[in-house]
Amino acid sequence: MTSRIDRGTMRKVAGVLIALAAWQSFAMSSxxxxxxxxxxxxxxxxxxxxxxxxxxHTLTSLxxxxxxxxxxxxxxxxxxxxxxxxxAVDAAIHPLVSLAYPVPKLALYPLVILLLGLGWESRTAQxxxxxxxxxxxxxHAGAKAVAPRMEWLARNVDASPWQAARDVIVPTAxxxxxxxxxxxxxxxxxxxxxxxxxxxxxxxxxxxxxxxSYFDTASAFAVIVVLGALGLLGDRLVVLxxxxxxxxxxxxxx
Amino acid sequence: MxxxxxxxxxxxxxxxxxxxxxxxxxxxxKTFQRDDHVVHALDALDLxxxxxxxxxVLGPSGCGKTTxxxxxxxxxxxTAGTVSVDGCEVMGPGRDxxxxxxxxxxxxxxxxxxNVAWPMEVEGVGRREARRRADRLLARVGLRGFENAYPxxxxxxxxxxxxxxxxxxxxxxxxxxxxxxxxxxxxxxxxMQEELMRLWQASGLTVMFVTHDISEAVFLGDRVVVxxxxxxxxxxxxxxxxxxxxxxxxxxxxxxxxxRAHLWELLARHRAASxxxxxxxx
Amino acid sequence: MSDGRAPLATLREAPWIVSIAFAAxxxxxxxxxxxxxxxxxxxxxxxxxxxxxxxxxxxGELLDRVIPSLRRALSGFAIGASIxxxxxxxxxxxxxxxxxxxxxxxxxxxxxxxxxFPAVAIVLGFTDPARILIIxxxxxxxxxxxxxxxxxGVNPGLVWVGRNIGASRVRIFLQVVLPASLPRTVxxxxxxxxxxxxxxxxxxxxxHSDGLGAGLMDAYLEAEYGEMYAGILAVAVCGVLANAxxxxxxxxxxxWQGAGGTGHD
Ligand SMILES: Nc1ncnc2c1ncn2[C@@H]1O[C@H](COP(=O)(O)OP(=O)(O)OP(=O)(O)O)[C@@H](O)[C@H]1O
Ligand SMILES: [Mg+2]
Numbered sequence: 052m053t054s055r056i057d058r059g060t061m062r063k064v065a066g067v068l069i070a071l072a073a074w075q076s077f078a079m080s081s082x083x084x085x086x087x088x089x090x091x092x093x094x095x096x097x098x099x100x101x102x103x104x105x106x107x108h109t110l111t112s113l114x115x116x117x118x119x120x121x122x123x124x125x126x127x128x129x130x131x132x133x134x135x136x137x138x139a140v141d142a143a144i145h146p147l148v149s150l151a152y153p154v155p156k157l158a159l160y161p162l163v164i165l166l167l168g169l170g171w172e173s174r175t176a177q178x179x180x181x182x183x184x185x186x187x188x189x190x191h192a193g194a195k196a197v198a199p200r201m202e203w204l205a206r207n208v209d210a211s212p213w214q215a216a217r218d219v220i221v222p223t224a225x226x227x228x229x230x231x232x233x234x235x236x237x238x239x240x241x242x243x244x245x246x247x248x249x250x251x252x253x254x255x256x257x258x259x260x261x262x263x264s265y266f267d268t269a270s271a272f273a274v275i276v277v278l279g280a281l282g283l284l285g286d287r288l289v290v291l292x293x294x295x296x297x298x299x300x301x302x303x304x305x
Numbered sequence: 306m307x308x309x310x311x312x313x314x315x316x317x318x319x320x321x322x323x324x325x326x327x328x329x330x331x332x333x334x335k336t337f338q339r340d341d342h343v344v345h346a347l348d349a350l351d352l353x354x355x356x357x358x359x360x361x362v363l364g365p366s367g368c369g370k371t372t373x374x375x376x377x378x379x380x381x382x383x384t385a386g387t388v389s390v391d392g393c394e395v396m397g398p399g400r401d402x403x404x405x406x407x408x409x410x411x412x413x414x415x416x417x418x419x420n421v422a423w424p425m426e427v428e429g430v431g432r433r434e435a436r437r438r439a440d441r442l443l444a445r446v447g448l449r450g451f452e453n454a455y456p457x458x459x460x461x462x463x464x465x466x467x468x469x470x471x472x473x474x475x476x477x478x479x480x481x482x483x484x485x486x487x488x489x490x491x492x493x494x495x496x497m498q499e500e501l502m503r504l505w506q507a508s509g510l511t512v513m514f515v516t517h518d519i520s521e522a523v524f525l526g527d528r529v530v531v532x533x534x535x536x537x538x539x540x541x542x543x544x545x546x547x548x549x550x551x552x553x554x555x556x557x558x559x560x561x562x563x564x565r566a567h568l569w570e571l572l573a574r575h576r577a578a579s580x581x582x583x584x585x586x587x
Numbered sequence: 588m589s590d591g592r593a594p595l596a597t598l599r600e601a602p603w604i605v606s607i608a609f610a611a612x613x614x615x616x617x618x619x620x621x622x623x624x625x626x627x628x629x630x631x632x633x634x635x636x637x638x639x640x641x642x643x644x645x646x647g648e649l650l651d652r653v654i655p656s657l658r659r660a661l662s663g664f665a666i667g668a669s670i671x672x673x674x675x676x677x678x679x680x681x682x683x684x685x686x687x688x689x690x691x692x693x694x695x696x697x698x699x700x701x702x703x704f705p706a707v708a709i710v711l712g713f714t715d716p717a718r719i720l721i722i723x724x725x726x727x728x729x730x731x732x733x734x735x736x737x738x739x740g741v742n743p744g745l746v747w748v749g750r751n752i753g754a755s756r757v758r759i760f761l762q763v764v765l766p767a768s769l770p771r772t773v774x775x776x777x778x779x780x781x782x783x784x785x786x787x788x789x790x791x792x793x794x795h796s797d798g799l800g801a802g803l804m805d806a807y808l809e810a811e812y813g814e815m816y817a818g819i820l821a822v823a824v825c826g827v828l829a830n831a832x833x834x835x836x837x838x839x840x841x842x843w844q845g846a847g848g849t850g851h852d
Contacts, residue, residue, distance in 0.1 A: 161807035263705030282697025
């Protein structure tokens with residue numbers, strides 16, 4: 052049994068090593084400065100980290116992205132809840148949301164710029180716009196998932212709508228909302244990055260675009276690694292929150 | 306099909322005098338619309354339950370037992386007729402009528418104690434006081450030591466006890482129980498029945514208890530109301546003259562066998578007389 | 588909610604009336620606002636948008652934009668998703684294979700793939716291959732992960748039945764694992780398709796290009812607002828249509844199990 056686990060771990064590590072080696076040999080055999088080796092990326096990473104640029108731009112990107120995510124989460128929770136609990140609200144907004152769900156909201160970005168300018172406001176709004184949809188769908192499904200028995204129980208003890216929401220519906224909806232969040236975080240990173248490409252600005256996307264304009268792919272990849280790490284971190288945090296907040300759902304798939 | 310519209314008192318049963326009736330169902334019908342046809346779940350049903358009485362409701366699957374409890378609980382409203390409790394017509398659920406569902410509906414995210422404290426918190430009882438009372442209730446249903454356990458850590462019987470404690474926390478005057486022990490094994494089930502007897506004896510509660518199980522109905526009830534199917538109606542209302550308090554000894558009483566045999570035959574007859582494809586779905 | 592008012596009760600039977608009324612009144616308010624001329628010049632009313640769109644279609648400009656965009660989105664999707672499904676299913680049935688990919692996938696999955704675009708564009712230029720490559724990489728992951736989980740979730744009993752009757756490994760893969768993991772795989776494909784469209788717009792917004800995303804950006808820069816709205820509408824229609832088609836296909840494929848998944852997971 053242990054040898055089996057060890058073999059598994061070895062294979063996993065071997066997989067990463069093979070991927071890295073493949074990249075490295077590809078970089079070396081190409082002989083082009085444009086395809087950086089791992090050591091080039093590491094050096095650029097250290098440079099950007101040491102002169103503080105990486106931290107600055109990460110902070111900018113994260114604060115914009117998280118603000119957008121927060122706005123989307125708030126609006127999606129309230130409207131998803133309202134739609135799940137009231138048929139008229141549901142009839143009004145659910146078809147519109149379903150229709151717009153598969154549309155890349157990024158197409159609205161020029162309009163958002165016209166409305167809010169090229170600054171952080173438009174980027175934040177765009178993040179919120181794109182993240183709203185998966186969050187709404189999951190908040191809605193979560194608030195709908197309350198077992199009829201649970202609702203009857205709430206009526207039996209004469210719980211007020213507010214008490215029923217707090218004690219029955221929100222806990223039931225929680226795992227769904229966390230799933231929504233887990234989908235929304237990568238979307239937030241994508242939209243933050245794209246919107247930072249456009250216009251002169253700040254943030255990790257901007258850093259990539261700037262590096263690229265100097266044909267400095269090594270720096271660009273150093274920033275990409277940071278973005279990947281942020282995505283991974285965000286995802287782990289949600290899973291951790293799930294384990295703590297939704298502890299009663301053992302092994303529920305997220 | 307015989308005209309079983311009225312609650313015919315059984316051989317040994319006389320209806321309780323009207324003045325002391327807590328629950329009254331008069332000419333109650335309930336229909337459901339399913340796809341394109343109407344299901345008559347209950348048809349012109351009359352039933353009275355006296356204050357402090359323990360009535361068990363027995364009948365084949367689909368005869369409307371659950372519907373009957375839901376009407377008294379106010380979770381559903383009758384299509385015709387009136388349901389009244391303590392002289393007031395039932396218009397919706399209320400804390401005076403506590404429901405114990407077939408599957409223990411506990412919040413998986415709250416501990417046993419916190420589940421039981423919930424109805425009191427909703428009422429505005431302070432947190433500490435609610436917890437104190439919850440612990441007392443848990444001790445009464447034999448769950449001392451499990452206050453901090455989550456429902457997932459309890460056995461089926463324990464969950465059902467916790468659900469009962471939570472219902473008692475509402476301080477209802479009527480307890481509505483829908484096959485609460487249906488999912489338990491035979492031993493646990495008997496132990497729970499005896500505990501319920503003990504609790505009820507000390508409480509003065511009025512209980513309507515739905516079951517499939519003839520022995521359970523006889524062991525628990527002051528009266529056994531037998532229902533027939535399609536449409537749901539009462540075919541017999543039989544008083545059970547077994548001494549109180551009922552304990553494990555009661556099960557060996559020879560009269561238990563007599564009641565069981567009688568009810569068994571009655572049910573078999575009505576099942577055979579009912580529609581050709583009896584519903585098997587719980 | 589159940590306040591017993593008769594008109595409300597009837598409405599409740601036919602909620603689509605509320606849906607249409609709400610959407611219509613939104614459009615009407617929007618139109619009214621535009622007609623009153625109190626809105627900024629870049630906010631066009633619905634009527635103007637429709638007119639501008641027809642104008643664009645008439646002049647053939649919209650189609651000129653739609654075609655290269657769709658070509659990129661769909662070829663990227665086809666390449667990325669098919670590789671993803673094949674590798675995902677293989678990883679689902681083969682433990683060594685799965686373990687080999689496990690960590691690499693865990694580290695690369697969270698990278699927003701659009702971040703690779705400038706670097707890729709340095710090497711390949713702002714060309715179709717660069718864009719298709721990015722779309723394919725982005726489309727790969729949802730397809731891979733869902734196919735993998737679909738294959739992992741196959742009831743082992745079914746596989747044992749296959750073994751028991753002496754079916755070959757290939758036959759078990761094709762006739763047991765593949766159909767059993769199909770529902771989950773199809774969910775992955777729908778997510779992949781959505782991601783492909785996001786990446787299509789994203790890669791076109793950046794760098795010099797033709798296509799819908801570039802058209803949007805050009806229209807914005809030249810203050811051609813009618814053109815801009817026509818582009819937005821075209822993107823929306825493409826997204827909705829592609830999703831609807833895939834949904835239809837998946838319903839067909841999965842007719843034995845009811846619905847075609849929720850499209851999100
Ligand atoms: N919400 C509903 N919609 C449609 N039909 C219903 C509904 N609730 C109950 N019925 C029908 O009413 C009849 C009585 O149902 P009920 O649940 O009261 O039976 P029951 O005696 O409790 O059965 P069981 O012993 O299986 O629990 C059944 O035919 C059932 O199908
Ligand atoms: Mg029932």
